[in-house]
Amino acid sequence: MGKLWAVIRREYLERVRNKWFIFVTIFGPVFFGAITFLPAAMSVRSMRNARVSDVRVLDATGTGVGERVADRIRAINAPAPGDTSAAARRAPATQVTVETLEMAALAAREEALVADVAAERLTGFLVLDTGTVRTGDARYLGRNASSVGEGNQLEAALRRALISFRLEQIGVDGSIADTVSRFRVDLATERITDKGRAGSGFAGAIFGFILSFTLYMAIILYGQAILRGVLEEKTTRVAEVIVASVKPDVLLAGKVLGVGAVGLTQFFIWIAGGAFFWSQRMSLMSSMGADPAALAAAQSGAASFTFPTITPFTMVALVLFFVLGYTFYASLFAAVGAMVGSQEEANQAVQPVMMLLVSGIIFVQPVMLNPTSGLARTMSLLPFSAPIIMPLRMTAAPVPALEVLGSLGGLVLACLAAIWLSARIYRVGLLMYGKRPSLRELGRWIRQS
Amino acid sequence: MTDLALEIRGVSKRYAAHVAVESLSLAVPKGTVYGLLGPNGAGKTTTIRMILNIIAPDTGAITLLGRPNTDAAVLDRLGYLPEERGLYKKMAVRDVLRFLGELKGVPRGELDHRIDGWLERMSLRTAEKDWSKQKVEELSRGMQQKVQFIGTLLHDPELVILDEPFSGLDPINAQALKDTVVELRQRGKTVIFSTHLMDNAERLCDAVCIIAKGQKVLDGAVAAVKAENAGRTVALGLEGGMSPAVHAVLGDRALVARADDHNRFVEVELAAGADPQQLLQRVLATGARIERFERVQPSLHQIFLQRVGATGVEEGMSGHG
Numbered sequence: 223m224g225k226l227w228a229v230i231r232r233e234y235l236e237r238v239r240n241k242w243f244i245f246v247t248i249f250g251p252v253f254f255g256a257i258t259f260l261p262a263a264m265s266v267r268s269m270r271n272a273r274v275s276d277v278r279v280l281d282a283t284g285t286g287v288g289e290r291v292a293d294r295i296r297a298i299n300a301p302a303p304g305d306t307s308a309a310a311r312r313a314p315a316t317q318v319t320v321e322t323l324e325m326a327a328l329a330a331r332e333e334a335l336v337a338d339v340a341a342e343r344l345t346g347f348l349v350l351d352t353g354t355v356r357t358g359d360a361r362y363l364g365r366n367a368s369s370v371g372e373g374n375q376l377e378a379a380l381r382r383a384l385i386s387f388r389l390e391q392i393g394v395d396g397s398i399a400d401t402v403s404r405f406r407v408d409l410a411t412e413r414i415t416d417k418g419r420a421g422s423g424f425a426g427a428i429f430g431f432i433l434s435f436t437l438y439m440a441i442i443l444y445g446q447a448i449l450r451g452v453l454e455e456k457t458t459r460v461a462e463v464i465v466a467s468v469k470p471d472v473l474l475a476g477k478v479l480g481v482g483a484v485g486l487t488q489f490f491i492w493i494a495g496g497a498f499f500w501s502q503r504m505s506l507m508s509s510m511g512a513d514p515a516a517l518a519a520a521q522s523g524a525a526s527f528t529f530p531t532i533t534p535f536t537m538v539a540l541v542l543f544f545v546l547g548y549t550f551y552a553s554l555f556a557a558v559g560a561m562v563g564s565q566e567e568a569n570q571a572v573q574p575v576m577m578l579l580v581s582g583i584i585f586v587q588p589v590m591l592n593p594t595s596g597l598a599r600t601m602s603l604l605p606f607s608a609p610i611i612m613p614l615r616m617t618a619a620p621v622p623a624l625e626v627l628g629s630l631g632g633l634v635l636a637c638l639a640a641i642w643l644s645a646r647i648y649r650v651g652l653l654m655y656g657k658r659p660s661l662r663e664l665g666r667w668i669r670q671s
Numbered sequence: 672m673t674d675l676a677l678e679i680r681g682v683s684k685r686y687a688a689h690v691a692v693e694s695l696s697l698a699v700p701k702g703t704v705y706g707l708l709g710p711n712g713a714g715k716t717t718t719i720r721m722i723l724n725i726i727a728p729d730t731g732a733i734t735l736l737g738r739p740n741t742d743a744a745v746l747d748r749l750g751y752l753p754e755e756r757g758l759y760k761k762m763a764v765r766d767v768l769r770f771l772g773e774l775k776g777v778p779r780g781e782l783d784h785r786i787d788g789w790l791e792r793m794s795l796r797t798a799e800k801d802w803s804k805q806k807v808e809e810l811s812r813g814m815q816q817k818v819q820f821i822g823t824l825l826h827d828p829e830l831v832i833l834d835e836p837f838s839g840l841d842p843i844n845a846q847a848l849k850d851t852v853v854e855l856r857q858r859g860k861t862v863i864f865s866t867h868l869m870d871n872a873e874r875l876c877d878a879v880c881i882i883a884k885g886q887k888v889l890d891g892a893v894a895a896v897k898a899e900n901a902g903r904t905v906a907l908g909l910e911g912g913m914s915p916a917v918h919a920v921l922g923d924r925a926l927v928a929r930a931d932d933h934n935r936f937v938e939v940e941l942a943a944g945a946d947p948q949q950l951l952q953r954v955l956a957t958g959a960r961i962e963r964f965e966r967v968q969p970s971l972h973q974i975f976l977q978r979v980g981a982t983g984v985e986e987g988m989s990g991h992g
Contacts, residue, residue, distance in 0.1 A: 224773070225776075228770060235766075236761070236762060236766075454760075457757075458758065458759065458760060459755040459756060459757035460757045460758055460759055463771065463822065465725050466723045466746065466753070467747075468774055469743070
């Protein structure tokens with residue numbers, strides 16, 4: 223027991239004191255935040271900033287709908303009253319012009335405008351023909367035709383114009399038609415489980431996704447750390463001195479536990495840091511010069527984001543999946559480390575283990591979209607994908623307790639098998655130098671020890 | 672039983688393609704320096720790994736200090752220096768030594784005191800420079816060897832096993848190692864080391880075991896081994912070197928089994944039944960002037976060549992170290 227502690231302590235202290243650990247612990251969240259949220263934030267931003275400028279409306283409807291559409295485009299793009307932000311000031315004034323023409327002249331005019339757009343004299347043009355009023359079909363041709371933000375705005379403008387036009391046609395008062403055409407809906411979904419309301423369905427799925435992805439990242443990061451650690455002991459030949467003092471199994475266990483403890487430390491720091499910043503967000507943001515009114519709005523927005531409710535059973539199951547999943551993969555990574563003689567060989571030999579791991583993660587999206595499907599059920603019962611898929615399922619939809627227990631039971635058995643197998647490969651492999659073993663030799667190693 | 676530091680009884684180890692060790696038996700009394708000799712690939716490292724229970728023998732039993740070697744507690748009383756040496760490169764010297772000490776069950780409170788003593792003794796901690804905070808990789812190769820050696824002895828083991836300890840050592844460290852072996856013996860410890868360098872073994876060992884191709888060739892106290900193999904070796908010194916006529920005499924297989932020219936003298940092993948007097952007369956008859964003609968005890972090297980034969984040499988035997 224004392225020796226196991228010595229191994230765990232060495233693994234833990236050497237890694238936690240390492241410069242890289244400190245660097246990753248501090249900058250890891252910044253980096254992950256950047257790669258997850260920046261693209262999303264940027265696309266939202268570009269949608270919000272999208273402004274349709276310099277657009278020609280070709281109106282061949284003969285009803286004057288073209289003017290209505292132009293009005294709506296101008297209205298959507300006009301800065302909100304009182305919006306004095308830099309973005310609003312920078313935005314170019316929207317220039318929408320309407321050309322009214324006969325259907326017969328439309329084709330020729332379209333050709334001419336295409337040439338104008340090609341020569342960059344015009345950004346694009348909207349074509350409204352006689353069918354538009356009846357069916358709502360219209361065409362936009364332009365250099366920015368692939369821009370989702372601008373497309374959405376044109377569509378909204380067109381829809382509002384057509385709705386108000388048709389309402390007025392059937393005798394509705396102009397201002398009422400206008401109000402109706404601006405009506406918007408916003409749907410919030412909430413999950414109901416056996417225990418009743420369980421918070422927003424969206425929040426549950428996000429929480430499950432974060433959980434699965436965190437485990438995946440943890441396995442990759444710490445599994446590789448174990449592999450490198452074993453490989454280091456092998457290549458520096460320090461392994462022989464160590465196994466003359468402790469059983470290889472103890473060394474293996476100490477490594478897995480020590481590196482696991484490093485991971486827990488890192489998570490604890492991240493969670494504690496995250497909680498701290500969340501609790502201090504108001505004072506932090508106002509100290510950075512944020513507008514108090516906007517803050518209050520953000521505050522009420524955040525309050526409406528209900529955290530998914532987690533039962534004690536789910537909580538325990540989630541922790542078990544995390545720990546067992548880590549143990550399963552960590553022992554496999556250790557076995558790979560003991561099999562090979564260099565990092566290059568390790569990169570190859572680790573492929574089968576990585577494929578097991580990735581086979582879980584590639585189904586994250588389908589499972590998230592449909593947590594009750596057969597695929598989701600199967601993948602959450604198979605031991606190698608269960609640690610990733612089951613937590614996702616459990617937070618996205620209720621899962622029968624029997625299935626959770628069955629999955630956990632299978633995972634426990636798989637863990638025992640992985641540890642048994644790895645310990646045997648480890649015991650022989652640690653002192654084997656030279657050629658990487660073939661599958662048959664590997665079989666002999668396992669029988670031998 | 673208990674006066675033996677190590678007893679190996681009928682131990683064999685086979686690998687898929689070959690037999691590494693075959694029914695090997697030997698006994699090492701406490702308080703001796705014991706040499707395990709043999710050419711490379713003879714099975715020395717396999718034997719040592721089996722003694723340390725790093726690998727399990729197919730058959731046979733090994734007793735260490737009166738306990739079976741599968742008893743984990745007995746391993747704490749052993750110090751081991753493997754042939755392939757290495758330490759955690761990124762760790763500080765003191766941390767590596769602490770870890771190795773803890774693995775051998777040295778109480779944590781006592782560790783630093785012992786480490787300091789050893790570092791000072793090996794001049795890794797002096798008034799000017801303390802290497803203990805340095806990372807292992809920042810040390811010179813010679814200093815790393817010293818650290819490894821401290822790690823082997825830090826827990827004051829009763830039995831020290833050194834696999835090819837002299838290989839790769841610079842002369843200063845080789846001297847320090849030899850001094851330490853002698854001192855361990857004086858303190859009543861047992862030292863077992865393997866080597867293919869017969870000169871080292873001859874100088875240091877109380878007893879030896881020669882193995883080749885996984886089998887024991889001979890074993891016993893060095894004096895006894897030499898006495899058993901004595902009486903057939905003659906040192907022959909000639910003024911002005913060897914003439915072709917003398918060369919012809921030494922080539923007579925009826926008289927001489929083997930002649931090893933050491934330049935200043937020739938170590939002659941007589942053929943079975945041959946008489947030294949006859950050799951003396953034949954050499955005088957060539958007209959050579961004899962400086963030295965002496966019946967000598969054979970060196971371990973000679974005994975080795977005699978008993979293991981040329982095949983041992985081909986397999987990597989090197990007697991001149």
